[in-house]
Amino acid sequence: MAKLPTDINMDILSRLPVKCLLRFKCVSKSFCSLLDSQEFIKIHLKRSIETNSNLSLILSGTPASILPSSCYWDGKIFSASLDSLNLGVELDHPFKNCKGETLMIDSCNGLIALQNDENDIALWNPATKEHVMFPEFWSDLKDNVYVVFDGFGYDAVNDDYKVVRLIQFGTESVEYTEVDVYSLRTNSWRRIRVDFPYYSPRPWNGTFADGHVHWLVTNNPEDDIANLIVAFDLKSEEFHEVPxxxxxxxxxxxxxxxxxxxxxxxxxxxxxxxxxxxxxxxxxxxxxxxxxxxxxxxxxxxxxxxxxxxxxxxxxxxxxxxxxxxxxxxxxxxxxxxxxxxxxxxxIHGVPQGWRDTIVCVDSLVSLAAYAGSGVAGREGRMS
CATH class of the missing domain: 2.40.10 (Thrombin, subunit H)
Structure with a gap:
């Protein structure tokens, strides 16, 4: 294959699963350089998405210590290939050995945003085992936090991965909402000034689709069921309503x-x-x-x-x-x-029974280091 033109090599290799490609990095320096290139990573990801292939089902225990099933999960996260779905493989995720409960916020382009109630958030690629820890956030939050919910997705225009956090303040009801955005490229949080006159009957994390993170909300604080969807544009960092x-x-x-x-x-x-x-x-x-x-x-x-x-x-x-x-x-x-x-x-053999969370994740070579720099695990960030 070394004698073939680069574009033909890319086309052939882009049809292979990530596990094979990771092994091929040992073949030669030229192979490693090709597979690490942003051009190839995007070609491989695009083909996987278009052909609905290289998909994995990721399963984790819902973080609720009062549930009888929580002891069976013990903070574990499992993966199973969507092609077979017969065997669950335990994954070494960033919060595996941490205290507190861990949940999955969302998945995008092979990356998963994980939230730990004592160690905040990490971005993680289960296929490459690379992860980045977010800078500390909770230190300056006030005591009257009513509810916090997050969303995660990809800003294709700026080629950046972002997490948006909605913090609703109040004691017995929501008084106002703060919106904060994390950028992987800067590895930092920043507050944005936007109006958010909505309330979440169920504070579930957002869903990413078509460049936006979506939440079910209501504009009436007395409602116990949503009456619209609010979407956050990761490019413009503005909200708009979806009926x-x-x-x-x-x-x-x-x-x-x-x-x-x-x-x-x-x-x-x-x-x-x-x-x-x-x-x-x-x-x-x-x-x-x-x-x-x-x-x-x-x-x-x-x-x-x-x-x-x-x-x-x-x-x-x-x-x-x-x-x-x-x-x-x-x-x-x-x-x-x-x-x-x-x-x-x-x-799926090997996966605990009981209450769980499930997301579908495409296996990808998306590199966190390419966005946030080398040695991303534990890299310090800043709050601005």
Whole structure:
């Protein structure tokens, strides 16, 4: 391959999984230089996204020490290839040996933003095992913090990865909201001056799609269910509103949430067990993509399309009737054409049972050092 033109080498190598490419770095200096180049990294990532390949399901225990299942996870995070989904491999994440609870904020281009309640945030590439710790943030927060929720994504215009943090202050209710943005290129936090007249009925972290981080919010502090989506543009660092799809009986919705499918924002809402789970996808406007009959579970979440696009991987939970029991979680492929479960439930061996969080992450060679400098792990930052 060394005698082939560089563009042909890139085309061939861009079709291979990250694990193989990492081994190939040992072949020669020229190979290592090619695979480390930003041009190749972006070509490989683009092909993976376009072909819906090199995807991994990342699973972690939900950070809630009062839940009976939390002891089974013990801060562990697992990965399973979306092509097979039969074996979970424990990952050495940045907060594995830290105290406190760790949760996944979101995934973008192979990077995962992790939050630890005692050590704040880290960006981590599970495929390359590279990570960067954020500069300290919590030291100057006031005591009357009402709720904090984050979002993570990629600013394609400035070629930068950013985390946006919304801090709502108040004692018994929200009095005002502070917005802070972390830039990987500067490895620093800064406060931005924007108006945020919204409230979060459920302070879930944001979802990244199409250059924006999205949250379900309400503009009425008395509402207990969202009535719109607010999107933060990572380029302009401004908010704008996204209306919800038309819902005939919004007051009867039990749970609604947003996520991403093949890079597109989706909206999902759950009613009682007699009604199906409806999923809308944002293209130029909301389009009802599919509807799935409600299974026995109390929680249903779409995760990823299959490579062919004919099936979708669903995460399903049945809450335990007794608080001392463990919630039952299962994965299954749903056949969109035939409108039925495609096969028996998916079993990932080696992964604990019980309450968990799941995200889909593309395996990539995206280098944190290329953005934040060499020796990024533990690198000091600054607050401005």
């Amino acid at each position: 919800l799809p038309h819902l005939e009986n919004r007051n009867e919705v039990l749970v609604m949430f947003v996520g991403t499918l093949s890079g597109r924002l989706y909206f999902c809402c759950l009613y009682d067990h007699s009604r199906p789970v409806n999923v809308w996808v944002m293209k130029e406007s909301w389009t009802e993509a599919f509807s799935i009959p409600r299974r026995v579970g109390d929680y249903v979440k779409p995760l990823s399309y299959s490579k062919s696009g004919g099936k979708i991987l669903m995460d399903n939970c049945e809450y335990a009737e007794d608080e001392d029991d463990i919630d039952i979680w299962e994965l299954f492929w749903y056949d969109l054409q035939n409108q039925r479960a495609a096969a028996d439930q998916v079993t």
